[in-house]
Structure formats: structure tokens, C-alpha cells
Amino acid sequence: MEQLVIQGGYPLKGEVAISGSKNAALPILIASLLCEDEVRLTKVPRLRDITTTLKLLALLGADIEQDGQHVLVRPGHLLPEAPYDLVRTMRASVLCLGPLLSRLGQAKVALPGGCAIGARPVDLHIKALEKMGARFELEGGDITGHCNRLHGARIHFDFPTVGGTENLLMAATLASGETVIENAAQEPEIVDLAHFLMACGAIIEGHGTSVIRIQGVDRLKGCSYAIMSDRIEAGTYMAAAGITGGELSLTACPFAHLGAVVRVLRDMGMDIEEVGDRVVARAQDGLHCVDIETMPHPGFPTDMQAQVMSLMCLARGSGVIRETIFENRFMHVLELVRLGAAITLSGKQALVQGVKRLTGAPVMASDLRASASLVLAGLAAKGTTIVRRIYHLDRGYEAMDAKLTRVGAHIRREQQR
Ligand code: EPU
Numbered sequence: 001m002e003q004l005v006i007q008g009g010y011p012l013k014g015e016v017a018i019s020g021s022k023n024a025a026l027p028i029l030i031a032s033l034l035c036e037d038e039v040r041l042t043k044v045p046r047l048r049d050i051t052t053t054l055k056l057l058a059l060l061g062a063d064i065e066q067d068g069q070h071v072l073v074r075p076g077h078l079l080p081e082a083p084y085d086l087v088r089t090m091r092a093s094v095l096c097l098g099p100l101l102s103r104l105g106q107a108k109v110a111l112p113g114g115c116a117i118g119a120r121p122v123d124l125h126i127k128a129l130e131k132m133g134a135r136f137e138l139e140g141g142d143i144t145g146h147c148n149r150l151h152g153a154r155i156h157f158d159f160p161t162v163g164g165t166e167n168l169l170m171a172a173t174l175a176s177g178e179t180v181i182e183n184a185a186q187e188p189e190i191v192d193l194a195h196f197l198m199a200c201g202a203i204i205e206g207h208g209t210s211v212i213r214i215q216g217v218d219r220l221k222g223c224s225y226a227i228m229s230d231r232i233e234a235g236t237y238m239a240a241a242g243i244t245g246g247e248l249s250l251t252a253c254p255f256a257h258l259g260a261v262v263r264v265l266r267d268m269g270m271d272i273e274e275v276g277d278r279v280v281a282r283a284q285d286g287l288h289c290v291d292i293e294t295m296p297h298p299g300f301p302t303d304m305q306a307q308v309m310s311l312m313c314l315a316r317g318s319g320v321i322r323e324t325i326f327e328n329r330f331m332h333v334l335e336l337v338r339l340g341a342a343i344t345l346s347g348k349q350a351l352v353q354g355v356k357r358l359t360g361a362p363v364m365a366s367d368l369r370a371s372a373s374l375v376l377a378g379l380a381a382k383g384t385t386i387v388r389r390i391y392h393l394d395r396g397y398e399a400m401d402a403k404l405t406r407v408g409a410h411i412r413r414e415q416q417r
Helices: 022-034 048-059 091-104 123-131 162-173 188-199 231-244 259-267 302-313 332-338 368-380 391-396 400-406
Strands: 002-007 013-017 039-042 063-067 070-074 106-110 135-139 142-146 154-156 178-182 203-205 211-215 224-226 247-251 271-275 278-282 318-322 342-346 349-353 362-364 384-388 410-415
Touching: 002 368, 013 400, 022 039, 022 048, 022 070, 022 091, 022 162, 022 188, 048 063, 048 091, 048 391, 091 106, 091 123, 091 142, 091 162, 123 135, 123 154, 123 162, 162 178, 162 188, 162 203, 162 211, 188 203, 188 224, 231 247, 231 259, 231 278, 231 302, 231 368, 259 271, 259 302, 302 318, 302 332, 302 342, 302 349, 302 368, 332 342, 332 362, 332 368, 362 368, 368 384, 368 391, 368 400, 368 410, 400 410
Parallel strands: 013 247, 039 224, 154 178, 362 384
Antiparallel strands: 002 384, 002 410, 039 070, 063 070, 106 142, 135 142, 178 211, 203 211, 247 278, 271 278, 318 349, 342 349
């Protein structure tokens, strides 16, 4: 296992190129299974979760070629089974339920277990697919689904689930008739998936709003498509500029999708501006704490909660962070406290009281965004911070240590002893 060793206290300065979005690339790769012809994707980030998805597609019968950020998928003769060994390492595997049911009329996908940030059941995906005519059984830890051709339906999600909306959107493209998804998730990654599906011939309206309408078609062709930039990676580098008192210029930054994050960072005192084709984030004077509540898009994203908490640890005053999306997404709190942060947890809320300084220490990453928050804290802490278990970080941040090194961070990757 590898770890990152960070010498804190160096303001970051320079340019960071934002990679393709993990959470857009995963469903789009899986949606390629719906197509009869080949799909060419560009700006696919080189991440562990992408490697896992490509393995999954290959096991399902697709032919894959990868050359850096270019991926070619030829769906070929598909098989209906996604095994537990892959699903347990990446929950997004459950997204192949919709495409497999609509292409093959059957699917057998291991039920993902709980994960570090919460129970994360998939009941809403299943109920919605049932409304479209699928029947499911749970046996031996696998969900097995069968259907004749899926049919259109009106589906109202009790909660705007991102994965559930993606699964349904994919399933509905090849279903007979019209599907209406109400209380749909509005995340930009859903819009990217819809754009990809439309480029393949799907008929979709309302993506990016809470009501999505899909008219089923008989077949989808392939297409060439560039994955959108990663808004959470961009937000993380903005926070990195803030916590080190530096200035970063972000290229390929999806500024329009960062509304709530930019508002919070500006409220804290950061200066964030679009300058030509880039976004410049800087924090010249000290920052102050604010209150934050995570919400579905367009609210403040849960995927930025941990990183902004690190930023608040060194800001003036105090602020309350309320996590409403996942029940257990505060695993970074005790690790930040090891670095000297003053945070009190009470149920879904964390009260952060800014301190004058953090001091380096060994800390343990528990999930992807928690890892990023610890790296940020390490960049600002006095002395040496060692972030262990960085395989979590490698699931979702492309070459983070290399990108940070280029803008002046003192960070190195080494084998964990
Ligand atoms: N939920 C249910 N039942 C369901 C589906 C969801 O109870 O059938 C609950 C979950 O347990 C959770 C909440 O609803 O508490 C939100 O889940 P959602 O389905 O919206 O999220 P997801 O599809 O599992 C995606 C991202 C997450 C991101 C969330 C919220 C991908 C691959 N994952 O997860 O990304 O936090 O949406 O925006 O797109 C990350 O990148 O670090 C990450 C965790």
C-alpha cells in the first residue's frame, strides 16, 4: 500500500488542468453497453474506478481498447452477470442493471454492501425498474432481474437519487413508449449522461431539471463523446489554493457547475474569478468559517463537504457543517482532530472552530473525499503529514500528487511501511 508524505506550509501557485469527471465517466462507460456500434470516449480520467469499470465491461462481453484518456468500447455479445468481486470494490457497478435488462432482458448483479460513508441501499433503483416491468429476486447475494422488453412508466423518486436516475435513464432509452422520471436528480453528470445517450440516438427531454422524459427507441448507435470536466476535482483545487494562501489557475474548469461551491468559498473570503478560458482561485487574506448544509444539486455537494471542512479548520470563527445526503460521511473528522483541528460532532452536524494552526501527523484515509480533505489539511499543516491508505484517493483524483507538485506542494508518494 502507498502513502503520501506532505511537508506543509508552501502556498500553491500555478496552473492545474482539470481532468474528465469520474462520476460522469462511470455511467457513460456503462451506458455504452446499450449501443450496437462502437463508442469512442475522450477525456476519460485515468483512475482506479475507471480501470474497475473497464474490467466490468470486459467481463460483460465488451471489447475495450484504452489509450490514455481515450477509450473505445465495442459492446459485442453481452453476458448478463456482474460478479461480487468487482461490485464490492465499486458500487457504481449496480448501474449495469438498467442497460443489461434493456439489452438482454436479464441481469445478475451482486448486491453492493454498505460502504464507509453509509448504507447506500439500491431499493429506489429496483422499485423503479419494477415499474417498468422487471421482476427481481435476491439470492446468494445477487440481484437477478428478468423482463420482456421494458415498458415506459411514470416514476416518482422519493429522493433524487443520482445512481437511480442514471439507471432509469439508461433503461428507459430502449424501453417501449414514454418514461417520465419525477424528482429526478439534477446533477451535471446526469446531464452529461443524457447528452451522451442523445448522441447515440436516444430521445430525452428535461435532463438537468427534476422531470426527465424519455421516449424509448429500438436501438442506439455508437458515437464519439468527450466526458465533461470534473467539478469536484476543480472545487478541491480551489480549496487547496485557499488553505495554502496561494493562487491556482484552473484550466478546463466547469465553472458553470460549481455555483454552490464557489458561493461558499467566496463567502469564506476567497477570490474566485473566471479569467478568459480559466478560473483563478486565490485567498490573500485570512478566511472565515460559514455554515454549510449538503444538498442534492444545485445545492452544496456532499462530495465537497470534507474538503471545505479542512478549509474551515484554519479559518476565523466557527461554522456548522450539516451532512444530509450520507449518514456516515464524517470519517475525516477524527483524523483532522489528530492534526489539531477543533471539531465537535453531533449526529449529522459538525461544529468547526477555526484554529491558528494544524500540526502534521500520520492520518488514515477512509474514503475518497476524506482522503482529499486530509491532503489539503497536510498542505497547510506545520511539519510532516503522512496520509495512509491513499488507494481511496487514486479512485477519484487523477495524479493528484503530481498535479500538486507542479504548483509547489512538497508531497511525495512512497510505499507504506
Ligand atoms: N439511496 C437510497 N436508496 C437508493 C439510492 C440511494 O436510500 O436506492 C440513498 C443513499 O443511501 C444515499 C443517498 O440516497 O444516502 C444518495 O445516494 P445517490 O443514489 O444520490 O448517490 P450515488 O449514486 O450512490 C453518486 C456519486 C457519489 C455522490 C452522490 C451524491 C457516483 C459514482 N457516485 O452516488 O460520489 O456522493 O451521487 O451526489 O456518481 C464520490 O465521488 O466521492 C461519491 C461518493
